[in-house]
Amino acid sequence: xxxxxxxxxxxxxxxxxxxxxxxxxxxxxxxxxxxxxxxxxxxxxxxxxxxxxxxxxxxxxxxxxxxxxxxxxxxxxxxxxxxxxxxxxxxxxxxxxxxxxxxxxxxxxxxxxxxxxxxxxxxxxxxxxxxxxxxxxxxxxxxxxxxxxxxxxxxxxxxxxxxxxxxxxxxxxxxxxxxxxxxxxxxxxxxxxxxxxxxxxxxxxxxxxxxxxxxxxxxxxxxxxxxxxxxxxxxxxxxxxxxxxxxxxxxxxxxxxxxxxxxxxxxxxxxxxxxxxxxxxxxxxxxxxxxxxxxxxxxxxxxxxxxxxxxxxxxxxxxxxxxxxxxxxxxxxxxxxxxxxxxx
Amino acid sequence: xxxxxxxxxxxxxxxxxxxxxxxxxxxxxxxxxxxxxxxxxxxxxxxxxxxxxxxxxxxxxxxxxxxxxxxxxxxxxxxxxxxxxxxxxxxxxxx
Numbered sequence: 193x194x195x196x197x198x199x200x201x202x203x204x205x206x207x208x209x210x211x212x213x214x215x216x217x218x219x220x221x222x223x224x225x226x227x228x229x230x231x232x233x234x235x236x237x238x239x240x241x242x243x244x245x246x247x248x249x250x251x252x253x254x255x256x257x258x259x260x261x262x263x264x265x266x267x268x269x270x271x272x273x274x275x276x277x278x279x280x281x282x283x284x285x286x287x288x289x290x291x292x293x294x295x296x297x298x299x300x301x302x303x304x305x306x307x308x309x310x311x312x313x314x315x316x317x318x319x320x321x322x323x324x325x326x327x328x329x330x331x332x333x334x335x336x337x338x339x340x341x342x343x344x345x346x347x348x349x350x351x352x353x354x355x356x357x358x359x360x361x362x363x364x365x366x367x368x369x370x371x372x373x374x375x376x377x378x379x380x381x382x383x384x385x386x387x388x389x390x391x392x393x394x395x396x397x398x399x400x401x402x403x404x405x406x407x408x409x410x411x412x413x414x415x416x417x418x419x420x421x422x423x424x425x426x427x428x429x430x431x432x433x434x435x436x437x438x439x440x441x442x443x444x445x446x447x448x449x450x451x452x453x454x455x456x457x458x459x460x461x462x463x464x465x466x467x468x469x470x471x472x473x474x475x476x477x478x479x480x481x482x483x484x485x486x487x488x489x490x491x492x493x494x495x496x497x498x499x500x501x502x503x504x505x506x507x508x509x510x511x512x513x514x515x516x517x518x519x520x521x522x523x524x525x526x527x528x529x530x531x532x533x534x535x536x
Numbered sequence: 537x538x539x540x541x542x543x544x545x546x547x548x549x550x551x552x553x554x555x556x557x558x559x560x561x562x563x564x565x566x567x568x569x570x571x572x573x574x575x576x577x578x579x580x581x582x583x584x585x586x587x588x589x590x591x592x593x594x595x596x597x598x599x600x601x602x603x604x605x606x607x608x609x610x611x612x613x614x615x616x617x618x619x620x621x622x623x624x625x626x627x628x629x630x631x
Contacts, residue, residue: 194597195597197596197597197598199565199598201565202565202566202598205565205566206566206602209566209570210566210569210602210606212602214601268564269564269565269566270564270565283562283595284562285562285563285564289564356601356605357601357604357605358597358598358600358601359600359601359604359616359623360597360598360600360601360618360623361618363597363600363601463618463620463621464595464597464621464622465621466595466621466622468561468562468595469561469562470562471562471563471564471567472563475563475564475567478564479564530566531570535567535570535571
């Protein structure tokens with residue numbers, strides 16, 4: 193991700209601001225490959241996990257959460273994942289975004305009961321969590337999506353729209369990064385039996401810091417109770433935001449540490465690592481509030497861009513499809529805002 | 537300068553044309569392309585008359601893709617050099 197600068201905030205923002213669709217095509221390729229890989233994983237019983245079960249029934253909270261998240265990732269200069277690899281390469285601006293996510297995670301945890309009741313009262317399809325529950329077949333959406341994707345990708349390849357010269361040392365073309373990531377994510381899902389995510393990892397960091405500095409307040413917040421996240425959307429989770437050692441430490445926090453260390457090593461090897469100077473004041477404020485917005489959006493929608501776009505879209509989770517609409521709209525609003533207010 | 541978040545901007549003699557130096561290291565995305573495009577447009581005449589060259593200092597890897605691509609499309613010739621922990625992108629009008 194670091195070498196190709198595979199930033200999901202850039203996917204939408206650059207399309208709106210500069211009509212640069214290269215990253216959008218790369219994300220489309222990644223999701224399309226995962227559609228196929230995850231279907232094959234299920235078809236050949238390579239895991240007992242049923243991935244759509246990780247997602248809830250879609251609601252207006254997913255749309256609003258996606259919208260808030262989309263605004264936040266553009267203001268923050270990166271999504272929850274790209275903030276990590278930029279942080280690992282020494283970007284101080286990303287450290288500000290990161291702190292915004294942690295503080296925003298703590299602040300929005302106080303609104304968690306309100307978010308849950310909003311989601312429960314605005315459910316769009318009762319008892320349906322994935323497209324296969326509506327069309328009655330898991331294979332048909334995969335077949336249609338794969339054929340459509342194959343046609344589009346072949347057309348882009350022929351028109352030379354899948355790659356572009358970049359002069360950074362060790363640059364990996366985005367389409368190659370999509371291929372590598374699809375293989376790695378597919379393998380991880382076989383072994384872990386769950387989609388990748390980072391938002392609960394960030395939330396756990398909020399809980400840990402809250403427990404250290406504001407223990408009485410943290411103890412009163414339902415989101416940081418050990419039992420609460422275990423019952424998100426009515427499904428049983430084996431970890432959550434509570435400041436205790438559980439599966440979130442082993443999965444999401446380890447993954448986050450891996451991304452930061454990987455980009456640190458990569459930037460060192462490429463001669464690029466440096467603790468960067470602070471961004472201008474207006475951008476620093478934008479980065480901080482962007483982080484806070486992302487934390488609130490992820491909590492409202494029950495997951496971040498990684499969980500929904502990379503985990504949910506490939507299994508046609510309805511909640512993720514609604515989130516994707518929200519994030520696209522939010523990124524548009526965020527792009528308008530930064531053009532008019534931050535970089536004016 | 538501060539208004540646009542440009543850290544430093546100076547002119548220095550180098551051969552016949554002057555360099556406009558745009559130091560946008562440490563800024564959040566998409567500062568690199570946005571500020572560079574604005575500078576290319578506001579200095580269009582001076583660049584076309586070969587009075588100046590625009591030199592961008594950036595630490596965003598993606599800027600080595602987006603800036604050259606946009607500048608080529610606008611008729612500029614571009615060179616990219618890796619410096620000590622950053623990239624220097626020089627744009628001048630292609631005759």
